Amino acid sequence: MNIVQTHEHLGAHRAPEDDAAQTAPSPASPPSGPAQVATIASHTLRERWRSLLVWSLGLVGISAIELAVYPSIQATGQGWQAMLEQWPDALKEAFRLDAYTSGAGFLNTELFSMMFPIMLIAVALGAAAAATAGEEERGTADLLLSLPVVRGHVLTGKAIAMVLGVVVVMAAGAVTIVVGAPLVDLDVGVVEVVAASVMTALLGLLFGCVGLLLGALTGKRAAALGGGIGLAIAAFLLQVLAPMADWLEPWQKVSPFSWALSADPLLNGVDWGDVGLLVAVCALLLAAAALVYHRRDIAGR
Amino acid sequence: MDDDRTTALRTRGLTKFYGDQRGIEDLDLQVRTEEVYGFLGPNGAGKTTTIRMLLGLIRSTRGDASILGEPLRFGPVGVRADIGYLPGDLALYERMTGEQLLAYVARLRGGVPPSRYRSLSERLALDLSRRVGDLSRGNRQKVGVVQAFMHWPRLLVLDEPTSGLDPLVQKEFQSLVREAVDFGATVFLSSHVLTEVEQLADRVAIVNDGRLVVVDTVDGLRERATKRVELDFPGTPPADLGSAAGVRSVEVRGVTAVCTVAGPVGSLLALAVAHDVVDVHTHDPDLEDAFLGYVAGASR
Structure with missing residues (x-):
């Protein structure tokens, strides 16, 4: 410690041991945009790794439990199928019950029609709310945005971190299924599991992008989370209820759940048209978020 | 422009309204290169609003500014x-250690070697291995100071920089500011207490309630400042002390008259001597009083 020493070297005098102060280079030009984006994304992932770990373990656990009960479902297959035949057609369609006792049909009903989408939407929305709105509410946005960083790059870094987080959590579930399925004689193709996982991840990301837009617009975590959850619930209800009411049926196509799940990727593989639609809407939402964030007055604390 | 080299920061009619609430209105400032410029005003006067506009965190309602010769553009x-910016209400990433946080800021800025922020931290006696969330308020403020100084900025914008710093560290902070100026930096220093900036600043601007009240040198403020003179008399103090030149007020406490005086005290002392004054106590000009006088005068 050299506090006392440096007091004796005020003004033009410099403490001789302070090498860095002796040569004051003119400030370096800031790193390239992509390099800054990567820095922000990796910093964001480091701040959120605990949450991502917990969600990943959650998907692994739920997948393992479902796989574990599959043999008993299959053993009583005829009975199950007969019982499910009694269900209304609309419900059968909503939860993909028609092929319940086949391996892929079972996974489709138990995991990919509701459980995984909800969990992935939660992961994406958590990341979205913590992104620009989180920095603003905690007050760290003042420091971050005072650096030579373009706001659009901040948002891009946060979005990349969100995508990587969703991919990691979804992959944890997918890998559990691919590894575990042969152990319980569950017949499902690796390609189809990947396809369904991609669609589910994209569905989560779409609502995450809604959250990013709302967060950029309001600077409030609650608005990003609440708005995103509200829209997701509305979209889910539309997907589930539309087959039950004639007047509602045409509107099902508006629901992102329908874009992601109606083509049954776990049975039929990837529908590239649906992928394109989901990606395009995500891109539009992100562009809108960047535009809004660029013009926003950052709230002081 | 010719004056770009001598003007580090200039605002013209810079104004920010939040709805119909005034943040700052019609602010005209000119800060010279290599000057330490104090920006003073009570809390809520519009200092932080002004600074956040200069950093591009919020947009101006109207008016413009140029910083280091470039027009202020938003975004x-x-x-x-x-x-180099030290936010007034500093918030940091609580889960990171000081080292991690400074490395993150350095990576986003580019061109800052770790040895630079480590040596600055050492001077401020800041332990970089601890999590920011576990640090005291003063130590967090040190992290803020280090990140503001570490890239050898040409302009330092420091919003209430010494809040929470103990006196020894404040001294070190002052020597950091002086060194930066020696290396050609300009310093814009906001505070709500004059004593915090009077040792550093060449000139000060005082704002109150969203308006610029006065720009003056610290010496100028000192000249205009009132000083306190206490006079002890053998009996009841004479009633005509207030008529002496420069006397602003007289308060009688028993046999003692407490006078506030602007400018020379000769006239008052002559009068006191004529009344057989027993003892005289004077107090140095109190810049805080001068500052408060400006603020009070402006809000009347």
Whole structure:
């Protein structure tokens, strides 16, 4: 410690041991945009790794439990199928019950029609709310945005971190299924599991992008989370209820759940048209978020 | 422009309204290169609003500004690479250690070797291995000081920089500011207490309630400042002390008259001597009083 020493070297005098102060280079030009984006994304992932770990373990656990009960479902297959035949057609369609006792049909009903989408939407929305709105509410946005960083790059870094987080959590579930399925004689193709996982991840990301837009617009975590959850619930209800009411049926196509799940990727593989639609809407939402964030007055604390 | 080299920061009619609430209105400032410029005003006067506009965090309602010769534009990177900013209400990433946080800021800025922020931290006696969330308020403020100084900025914008710093560290902070100026930096220093900036600043601007009240040198403020003179008399103090030149007020406490005086005290002393004054106590000009006088005068 050299506090006392440096007091004796005020003004033009410099403490001789302070090498860095002796040569004051003119400030370096800031790193390239992509390099800054990567820095922000990796910093964001480091701040959120605990949450991502917990969600990943959650998907692994739920997948393992479902796989574990599959043999008993299959053993009583005829009975199950007969019982499910009694269900209304609309419900059968909503939860993909028609092929319940086949391996892929079972996974489709138990995991990919509701459980995984909800969990992935939660992961994406958590990341979205913590992104620009989180920095603003905690007050760290003042420091971050005072650096030579373009706001659009901040948002891009946060979005990349969100995508990587969703991919990691979804992959944890997918890998559990691919590894575990042969152990319980569950017949499902690796390609189809990947396809369904991609669609589910994209569905989560779409609502995450809604959250990013709302967060950029309001600077409030609650608005990003609440708005995103509200829209997701509305979209889910539309997907589930539309087959039950004639007047509602045409509107099902508006629901992102329908874009992601109606083509049954776990049975039929990837529908590239649906992928394109989901990606395009995500891109539009992100562009809108960047535009809004660029013009926003950052709230002081 | 010719004056770009001598003017580090200039605002013209810079104004910010939040709805119909005034943040700052019609602010005209000119800060010279290599000057330490104090920006004073009570809390809520509009200092932080002004600074956050200069950093591009919020947009001006009207007016403009130029920083280091470049027009203030909202959003783009612009001159932020050349600015070191210490936010007034500093918030940091609580889960990171000081080292991690400074490394993150350094990576986003570019060109800051770890040895630079480590040596600055050492001077401020800041332990970089601890999590920011576990640090005291003063130590967090040190992290803020280090990140503002570490890239050798040409302009330092410091909002209430010494809040929470103990006196020894404040001394070290002052020597950091002086060194930066020696290396050609300009310093814009906001505070709500004059004593915090009077040892550093060449000139000060005082704002109150969203308006610029006065710009003056610290010496000028000192000249205009009132000083306190206490006079002890053998009996009841004479009633005509207030008539002496420069006397602003007289308060009688028993046999003692407490006078506030602007300018020379000769006239008052002559009168006191004529009344057989027993003892005289004078107090140095109190800049805080001068500052408060400006603020009070402006709000009347």
